[in-house]
Amino acid sequence: MMPLSQYNVEQKMGNSFSHLPPLDLCVLYQKKTMSFQLNCPNCGKRAVSEFTFKSELKTRPAADADFSEWTDYVYFRENNMGPQTEWWFHSSGCQSWFLVERDTTNNTDHRSFWYNDSEQPDNN
Amino acid sequence: MAKRITTHKYCELPNLGEEISFTFDGKRIPAYANDSITSALISSGTSLISRSFKYHRPRGAYDVHGQGHESLVTVDHEPNILADRIQVRNGMVVLSQNAWPSLEFDLGEFNDFLVPMLPNGFYYKMFHKPKWIWPIAEHQIRKVAGLGKIDTAGKNAHRRYEKRYRFPDVCVVGGGPSGLAAAQGALDGGKQVLLIDDNPELGGHALHSIAPVSNCENEKLNGFPENKAVQRLIDELAAYPNLEVMVNTSVFGVYEDNLIAAQCGADLFKIRAKSVVLAPGATDRHLIFENNDRPGIMTARGVERLIMRHAVTPGEEAVVVTTHDGGFHTALLLEGAGAKVAAVVDGRESGNAKGEFEQKILELGIPVYKGLTAHAAHGRKRIERVDIGPLSGGDAHHSFNCDLLVLAVGFKPQVNLLSMGSKRPEWDPARQILRVTDLPSGTFSTGEVHGCAGFARLYAEGVKIGKVATQPDSSVSDENPHETERNADEIIMALPADIESGGKHHFICKCMDVTRAEARASIDEGYDQVETLKRYSSMGMGPCQGKACHEAVARLAAQDTGLSALDAVPTTVRPPFSGVTFGVLAGRAPYLSPIRRTPFHQCHIDLGVKFLNAGQWKRPDSYTDPQKEVGVVRNGLGMIDVSTLGKIEISGPEAIDFLQFMLPGKYAKFMVGRTRYSIMVGEDGILFEDGTISHIEQGRYYLTTSTGNQDAINYLFQWWLLVEDFNVQVKNLSLAYAALNITGAESREFLQKIVEIDMSNEAFPYMHCRQASIAGVPVSFFRIGFTGELGYEIHFPAEYGESMWNHLMSEGEEFALNPFGVETQRILRLEKGHLIPSTDTDALSSPYEAGVGFAIKDDKADFIGKAFSQNFKERGIENKLVSYQLEPDAPIPEDGVAVLEIGKSAADVKIAGRVTSSRLSPTLKRGVGLAWVRKDMADLGNNFTIRLENGRDVTATVLDHAAYDPEGLRLKS
Numbered sequence A: 001m002m003p004l005s006q007y008n009v010e011q012k013m014g015n016s017f018s019h020l021p022p023l024d025l026c027v028l029y030q031k032k033t034m035s036f037q038l039n040c041p042n043c044g045k046r047a048v049s050e051f052t053f054k055s056e057l058k059t060r061p062a063a064d065a066d067f068s069e070w071t072d073y074v075y076f077r078e079n080n081m082g083p084q085t086e087w088w089f090h091s092s093g094c095q096s097w098f099l100v101e102r103d104t105t106n107n108t109d110h111r112s113f114w115y116n117d118s119e120q121p122d123n124n
Numbered sequence B: 001m002a003k004r005i006t007t008h009k010y011c012e013l014p015n016l017g018e019e020i021s022f023t024f025d026g027k028r029i030p031a032y033a034n035d036s037i038t039s040a041l042i043s044s045g046t047s048l049i050s051r052s053f054k055y056h057r058p059r060g061a062y063d064v065h066g067q068g069h070e071s072l073v074t075v076d077h078e079p080n081i082l083a084d085r086i087q088v089r090n091g092m093v094v095l096s097q098n099a100w101p102s103l104e105f106d107l108g109e110f111n112d113f114l115v116p117m118l119p120n121g122f123y124y125k126m127f128h129k130p131k132w133i134w135p136i137a138e139h140q141i142r143k144v145a146g147l148g149k150i151d152t153a154g155k156n157a158h159r160r161y162e163k164r165y166r167f168p169d170v171c172v173v174g175g176g177p178s179g180l181a182a183a184q185g186a187l188d189g190g191k192q193v194l195l196i197d198d199n200p201e202l203g204g205h206a207l208h209s210i211a212p213v214s215n216c217e218n219e220k221l222n223g224f225p226e227n228k229a230v231q232r233l234i235d236e237l238a239a240y241p242n243l244e245v246m247v248n249t250s251v252f253g254v255y256e257d258n259l260i261a262a263q264c265g266a267d268l269f270k271i272r273a274k275s276v277v278l279a280p281g282a283t284d285r286h287l288i289f290e291n292n293d294r295p296g297i298m299t300a301r302g303v304e305r306l307i308m309r310h311a312v313t314p315g316e317e318a319v320v321v322t323t324h325d326g327g328f329h330t331a332l333l334l335e336g337a338g339a340k341v342a343a344v345v346d347g348r349e350s351g352n353a354k355g356e357f358e359q360k361i362l363e364l365g366i367p368v369y370k371g372l373t374a375h376a377a378h379g380r381k382r383i384e385r386v387d388i389g390p391l392s393g394g395d396a397h398h399s400f401n402c403d404l405l406v407l408a409v410g411f412k413p414q415v416n417l418l419s420m421g422s423k424r425p426e427w428d429p430a431r432q433i434l435r436v437t438d439l440p441s442g443t444f445s446t447g448e449v450h451g452c453a454g455f456a457r458l459y460a461e462g463v464k465i466g467k468v469a470t471q472p473d474s475s476v477s478d479e480n481p482h483e484t485e486r487n488a489d490e491i492i493m494a495l496p497a498d499i500e501s502g503g504k505h506h507f508i509c510k511c512m513d514v515t516r517a518e519a520r521a522s523i524d525e526g527y528d529q530v531e532t533l534k535r536y537s538s539m540g541m542g543p544c545q546g547k548a549c550h551e552a553v554a555r556l557a558a559q560d561t562g563l564s565a566l567d568a569v570p571t572t573v574r575p576p577f578s579g580v581t582f583g584v585l586a587g588r589a590p591y592l593s594p595i596r597r598t599p600f601h602q603c604h605i606d607l608g609v610k611f612l613n614a615g616q617w618k619r620p621d622s623y624t625d626p627q628k629e630v631g632v633v634r635n636g637l638g639m640i641d642v643s644t645l646g647k648i649e650i651s652g653p654e655a656i657d658f659l660q661f662m663l664p665g666k667y668a669k670f671m672v673g674r675t676r677y678s679i680m681v682g683e684d685g686i687l688f689e690d691g692t693i694s695h696i697e698q699g700r701y702y703l704t705t706s707t708g709n710q711d712a713i714n715y716l717f718q719w720w721l722l723v724e725d726f727n728v729q730v731k732n733l734s735l736a737y738a739a740l741n742i743t744g745a746e747s748r749e750f751l752q753k754i755v756e757i758d759m760s761n762e763a764f765p766y767m768h769c770r771q772a773s774i775a776g777v778p779v780s781f782f783r784i785g786f787t788g789e790l791g792y793e794i795h796f797p798a799e800y801g802e803s804m805w806n807h808l809m810s811e812g813e814e815f816a817l818n819p820f821g822v823e824t825q826r827i828l829r830l831e832k833g834h835l836i837p838s839t840d841t842d843a844l845s846s847p848y849e850a851g852v853g854f855a856i857k858d859d860k861a862d863f864i865g866k867a868f869s870q871n872f873k874e875r876g877i878e879n880k881l882v883s884y885q886l887e888p889d890a891p892i893p894e895d896g897v898a899v900l901e902i903g904k905s906a907a908d909v910k911i912a913g914r915v916t917s918s919r920l921s922p923t924l925k926r927g928v929g930l931a932w933v934r935k936d937m938a939d940l941g942n943n944f945t946i947r948l949e950n951g952r953d954v955t956a957t958v959l960d961h962a963a964y965d966p967e968g969l970r971l972k973s
């Protein structure tokens, strides 16, 4: 039970996640706050604000995989402190998807490459 | 009193420009075109410029360079402008701030006499409890403890804010001798150089030095006084074609990967440089003693600037407090300008070798006192007398009458820009300054910021660093260029951070009016870490953001907590380095984003439309009253522009497999000429989009998506194509096609008149698509119904937009065809109970709970979100999105209000859901809408309570699906 004076705040909030776009689209509406330059395999070095980050590179489980494997895939992130491979999209440029191997502690050292040029990652 | 001089014994005076005038608090002030507001005010004898933040103490010009808060004024309606930094314009209207009723007679100064009653953390302690008092107290506090008034009405917001970009090889920040030399070094290395300075002219402090240059690498500069030598250096640079110079430009941030943010007037410059050389220089160090904030106490460089750049002597009778030969230089400039120098008080003991200017002062017979410093200032609106005594404090030895006290007690490097790469400054005991070393790769620094001094040395180090900077990957430590040989007399020993001379007005942070006693009290209360001390006492949190006081704060915090000077760690420095107007950050109004117009834009304008902003799109909200426009569709024939829909064509040998994978529905038996409703879910099973999919011709499919997701869904398709490797082509036709929805009972009759194909219900049933033409233009027809009436969506090449609109409007005249807008469509769809993903759903909405689970066929092989869709189905539902209606005449709830479950008593209230969309239905004459409610409340005919924003409750009834035409007879007729 809550005092009525608080209604205006909470009724507006409703479900507390309602201000977020759905998960799959979150990646496309992300805020851009860093200032480093990302290397697009197509366009070269550009301000990171031209790009959209999608996620870490992950292997999609098989359709009949255990549900816990799917939960890990959808909801868990490695959040490595150090090098990791990520999906990026040149949204304000050539509109290409590509991969970046980036040291998350040091944005400026990274390697960009096309998905088709990458070795398929181990199924972790 | 201060005055303008016409001759100087030791140097030429500058060209002051033409005579003009402006007003300060209504008083006319004569000035010259090259004056800053401050120099003009001083020359006219105005020593009181502002009032301090908390105690409303009188404040006057201090460094004449805008490092502190003293010169904050309102200029031509723009508040919080640093008078030090603004060149006067004829007729300019300048107002003082933070004083009431007037600057001279400020009632707030009463606070000054209440000092013991306004201790640190006063606001926290006083208004902590009860909780309700804080909002009231805060309102009162903000009224008295304020800066300038913001023109919230925007009546004077006439500036156009632009963003500009530069990509130099080397960006040099700071145009003093070392910055100029660094620019020359980089230019000689063949690089494109951008040189930035925040003053109206290049040259830095060398512009007001008459010390002769000798032993300079650049031999052409030797033998000239520094102010002439630096001018020659500037002339040399002017010959380089690869140099761009920006003056009056403040760099306020240095960010990752050499991104530099700078403000010049109303322009924001974003500069991406291959290398950056920071040469921000140093300012005079503060000296903290009793009443160290009184007007008439000024820095040596401030005084020199006034004399040499503006031909103004800021006082008649001066005392100079110093610890190095530079103070004697200032004294000589004052003497040469006709001021009386009552004494030079040198903190060094008499054993030191005498510098060049000290010799001159002694020859002039000016009294010099050794081993002493300032203890206390007397006078209120202007200093009248100063007491001097030992460095260790205690009792004063002498007292001098003066109206100017000059502080020349060493230099405080401007480390702020260097430490923005998250490096904290550290106390360097050998150089007696706070320094930042170990800069990020590609960022270099040089000059006084490392304690380097003297024109020849600054030049040598600058050129060296400029050359290093031509190779962004090189590292300074390789060659150690900051370790330029320095003489022992070059190191200026720091005086005690506070002179322990008694009294309660030793101001550490002048912006926030924090005294030494208050800082000590805070430490005693347990705030003994510099970060907490800063937050609790608000030291360094004022307009100067610690630029003026961070060194003193760090040193005193270390001292008062019993640490050594080496542990004097200043607080973290973050951008912005200087005040930045919001307009500069925001850019051109309304925002720097394209406006997207549909092909029918002009048609809408001609009809007097009211537009609404849907993302970047301008869409028609309504043409008349949306409530009336509903009638157009329900009783006649309406047309709406739906060109902003996303339109994606999918074709290729594996197109059907791709759709089976991308969408949760089944498409194995999807015949040509059929259209289906489809939802989209993510891998998390959450509903995020709906639209239609049509089989246009064998192997060619056409998907429509909502306006908001037009681009995002295309990007997502591209990604899946890449990782899943289907033999498919996906074409984004969103902008290539215009689209209209023609709807109403007469739509068939109308369209049959203008198209060649059979439009009858038998030949072209509901949820089918056809290809035809109108007036020779190829058109795709989709028989769908978002509005609940018989309707057809037509898509055709965008370039026919206007002519098609006009053709339809004239052909439709006999059917009373009228356009309607998006707001009208929202009412129409709510009458039909249709949801809009992201409006009526969120990041937790399962399609089953949203009532569109029928669109998922989870028994097929694999598709996006299969695992979670199955899981959602197994788990069943907890909440449900329901269509509801209200009693006639009940008030209409606002979108987003709560659905309540009211128990036995009125106070026993639980939130049981929320309204997502709510409108008055003109057709049914009552409120209709969509709401999330708990499963047990979602049964057909159940009543639930909605609480409006005004606290009133209304009762809603759950509907089967739609309030209007629930069987869909009109749609399928």
Ligand SMILES: [Zn+2]
Pocket: A040, A041, A042, A043, A044, A090, A093, A094, A095, A096
């Ligand atoms: Zn690109």
